Amino acid sequence: MSDDLDFDDEAMPAADINMTPLIDVMLVLLVIFMLTLPALHHAANLTLPRANSQREQLATPHIDIVVDAAGHMRWNAQPVQESSLAARLAAAARLAPQPEIRLWADRATPYGHVARLLAATSAAGLANVGFVTEPTTAKQEAQ
Structure with a gap:
């Protein structure tokens, strides 16, 4: 009975890492960033043209x-x-x-x-x- 079951082969951990779930998560995050970043740039509310700035004396034309x-x-x-x-x-x-x-x-x-x-x-x-x-x-x- 012990000859049929070889527990030593099943107890060994896998030596390689499964990269497929990591790549899937990375691609999902990439798609999320690609969709949200353009929307963030167009959502700025501005009130112009008042500013607290000093006039610069520049020598350039x-x-x-x-x-x-x-x-x-x-x-x-x-x-x-x-x-x-x-x-x-x-x-x-x-x-x-x-x-x-x-x-x-x-x-x-x-x-x-x-x-x-x-x-x-x-x-x-x-x-x-x-x-x-x-x-x-x-x-x-x-x-």
Whole structure:
């Protein structure tokens, strides 16, 4: 009877690790992160353009672009049409060193105008874009 049952072979633990459950868990976590991360980036509520910041005195050249609530733009205080803006931005991108674009947007400006301007600066190859805001006062900070 003891010859038929060999307990020594069954008592030995397995020498390898089963990786299939670990890979399954990793793939499920990857899918969860891929689905939730884009949703987190689009869920930001913003109140612009007030900021508590100091004006920087920079020696780099800059271009001031003003966008009002109606969508009219000014390039260094000169009116500019949206159709000629791409050519001016491309010419500015070829300068060495590249100028900083300072974007002055009215609080009532629809975000679509600002987004089109940012897309045009990116397409022209200008990477240094700054938003100009009005500083907050102590009374506004207390609220």
